Amino acid sequence: MEIDWLTVSAQIVNFLVLVWLLKRFLYKPIIDAMDRRQKGIADNINEAKDRDHKAQLTMQDYENKIAALEQDKTKLMQEAEAAAQEKRLALEEAARKDVQQQKELWQKHLHQEQKNYLDDLSKTTVKAIQDTGRRVFSDLSDSSLETQIITVFLKRLHDLDDDLLKHLKASTSDFHIVSAFELEAPMKQKITQAIHKNINDSANVNYIVSSDLLCGISLDTGGYQVGWNIDEYLKEFDQRLLKSLNYNSDYESKTND
Amino acid sequence: MNITPDQSILWQWEWLHINETMVFTWVVMFVLVGGSWIITRKLTIEAEIPRWQNLLEVIVTTINDQISDASGKDSSRYLPFIGTLFLYILSSNLLENIPGFVAPTGSLSTTTALAISVFVAVPLFGIANDGIGGYLKQYIQPTILMMPFNIIGELTRTISLAVRLYGNIMSGTVIVGILLSLTPFFFPLVMQLLGLITGTVQAYIFAMLAMVYIASATAAHDKTRASAINKTKNSDEPNKPSESDIKPESNPN
Secondary structure, eight states: OOOOHHHHHHHHHHHHHHHHHHIIIIIHHHHHHHHHHHHHHHHHHHHHHHHHHHHHHHHHHHHHHHHHHHHHHHHHHHHHHHHHHHHHHHHHHHHHHHHHHHHHHHHHHHHHHHHHHHHHHHHHHHHHHHHHHHHHHHHHSSOOHHHHHHHHHHHHHHTOOHHHHHHHHHOOSOEEEEESSOOOHHHHHHHHHHHHHHTOTTOOEEEEEOGGGSSEEEEEETTEEEEEETHHHHHHHHHHHHHHTTOOHHHHHHHHO | OOSSGGGOEEEEETTEEEEHHHHHHHHHHHHHHHHHHHHHTTOOOSSSOOHHHHHHHHHHHHHHHHHHHHHOSOGGGTHHHHHHHHHHHHHHHHHTTSTTOOOGGGSHHHHHHHHHHHHHHHHHHHHHHHHHHHHHHGGGOSOGGGHHHHHHHHHHHHHHHHHHHHHHHHHHHHHHHHHHHHSOSSHHHHHHHHHHHHHHHHHHHHHHHHHHHHHHHHHHHHHHHHHHHHHHHHHHSTTSOOHHHHOTTOOOO
């Protein structure tokens, strides 16, 4: 066991050279590479944290937006429901009015038809009564229907109540004799004499033929009237007929107004 | 049979000669440096790294961790010295199993050279860490009477480093040589397998002892400095026990 000091010296040099070479080619490159990789990993982690933070912020932002949209949606839905409800009420009201108008129109037409029917019926009835009256009067007596009407009219001129007679006497207007039929001259003379005798002997008497009277004769002066008309009987006939048709007398008066 | 490769002279000119120890040391150096150069010239810092780079990283990281565990200090300063000790001894011991290769560590000259390197490195690191005064102060610890013993301790531990490694490796080589002549088939193989373990353990022991010596050279001053600081604190707070009172043997680092 001996020590070769030359070898010892050479080995010390060899060892120091090896230290330097390994430091140059092994430790430093490896440690640098690990440090760089560690730094890269740390950078990546920091970057990931930043991204995560940004993502959190973005997510929070979107969640806020979604919440705002949800609120807007609820508000819009409420508004839309309110508008729809209002529209529905308006449409219902319009439909109700429309139905009411249709109903009123229909009732108006119905009443008009009833009225027309009654008018036609009145005319037909008057015609039938006239014809029947003429035949009755011609069969039972020598006078005609017109003669009998004038007779009744003359009787009424003779039996005037005092109040009406007073007003008629005070009238300064012409006396208009309106008849549904043409009067013959003897009849006119008889009526004029009756007026002069019972009311005013200086009255100026005019004769007018009007189909409005249907069947009758009347004296008009100064807003007063005396006469006879089959219309008085027809009105009673109408009332009875309307009653049978369940006619609403209120509506009749309303439509008349 | 040559007990040491120093005796195998390959070239000589007057007193200058080249023996097997030097040549096989160069072989080991070539293997270590060449391998490192080939692998580290194409290093990557990507997530996926080549397996050879991974191997080197594992080796360097393991040595680093061992140094940190032994010294409790920043390992980067000691890594080239301790790491090279370990890798050189380990490579020499393992390559011994290649027929024809003679481990340089089986030479007392080599182990002496390594032990002298440690012997020189210990005060150098200590002085670099504490300054020359701080380093020399540890020789008179705990009292100046201990200075001769401290110096003897320095010398003997250096000699023990050299002889331990030389004895283990040389004996392994000699035993294998003897067994080859007696029972040439089975026992030499077992001894060589044992030599793998012994060589690795010896490399580890040598490197770690070197680190412990260096660490003790620097830690002694750190301990002195820590106790001085504690004494200053205790003078401010007389009732508070010092850290050195509680843990007299604890490492301040």
